[in-house]
Amino acid sequence: MTKLAVITGASAGLGAEFARQLRAMGYELLVVARRRERLEGMGGEIWVADLSVEEEVERLARHLEGRGDVAMLVNNAGFGTQGRLAATEWEPQMAMHRLHVLATLRLTRAVLPQMIARGAGAIVNVSSVAGFARAAGNVSYCATKAWTNAFSEGLWLELRGTGVTVQALCPGFTYTEFHDVLGVDRRKHAPWLWMTAEFVVGESLRNLGKVYVVPGWRYKVFLALWTKLPAWLRLRAEFERIRK
Template identity: 45%
Template sequence: MTKTALVTGATAGIGAAFARRLAVEGYDLVLVARDEARLAAFGAELTERHGVTTASLAADLATAEGCERVEARLGQRDAPVDMVVNNAGISLNTPFLNSTVEGEERLLHLNVHAVMRLTLAALPGMVERRRGEIINVSSVAGFGTPMPGSTYSASKAWVTNFSQSIAESVRSSRVRVMALCPGYTRTEFHDRAGINMSRMPGWLWLTPEEVVRDGLRDLRRGKNVSVPDWKYKVAVFGMRHLPQRLVQTVSKDARGRD
């Protein structure tokens, strides 16, 4: 029986890498993003290359209307979704004191509220069927070390904690929920946020394909949290156990900031 996966933020970066990998594995796909033309072109490419069925769902998940469109698809009992990848997210290149309520609310709606809503929309059917998988894309930024003036790291701390909590609550139903926590990954993410990453050492970067490979491997091993690549596993250990002032200093240096 063919499985179906729904991927948000599907046209670029980690979301696109998930879509390609799952298409190779034979999943039919529901691709979610804001740009309808880009979605249609990407879906046609995946269908042509891999012979899977793709559906495009244009939605801005920072809005209630966008979430409702995707929730409606997840609730279709005659066309169940077997895997949800909550990948869509944003960061702000603005210190909190210079930020706006509108900008911060958009970040929280997309990074936190949409993840909660789509997880809640998908879980009842998965629990009833006693199968299903949800991957919530978080970040190593969410592990215990606040980034000065950043609400992005706080939003990702929520995603990781939320995913772990929900994973435990549905484990007996054979449904898997996992937080995927990559480090710096070569995508459009930083460019869209206007963040200059030119001073970031090359060895710190991951590719979206590496993140997806490690994430799916860890999901299928039953992990609640996946941190791709050994260097970021070491980094997370340090964030949890080293003095916070030392970790913050090292983090600033790694990002190339004064």
């Protein structure tokens, strides 16, 4: 039987790197994104879809339910927005929730029964260190990634002993097209905080089975300290930062 890896958002950045590394590990690929031309030549089955559209998610979910050979699902497709909620456009906020939350939920539900029946499989949900943060101007992004973390933790509990693993991959700044799409250049501010997609994806795949993977020791130390603080102190620190 083929070992199929399904990767959403495979046309760029972390998704393209997941495709490259999983292919080298012997997986067959089903690569998903909106830009067909970017998926061509990746050596996998191409599935063009806008996963912020419910009908397109449903079409992919039914396809995955029907084929039964999904060994790995990487829920990776994502994007950021800028601006405070009251002032920002409504549609991208909705699209972000549909993509980060609802598509992840539906596609995971689609592949779980076959993985559990086989006693093997892996789900990687690409979250972010932002899932542990709350930030003015980034409300929906932090909230949807916090959902990804909670979803992955709950699922990890449900899947114990089934042979199926789930991981919330929580990268910090990574060189991809994410910030170009967002229209900001943060690379100059703290170059020592940036990681390559190759490193981040390598950390994920080396650590399948762990519920949280936080690539890079700087981010590990930061989160270990940050998550120990009470909520009021974390909010206070963010408030003081944006007041400057």
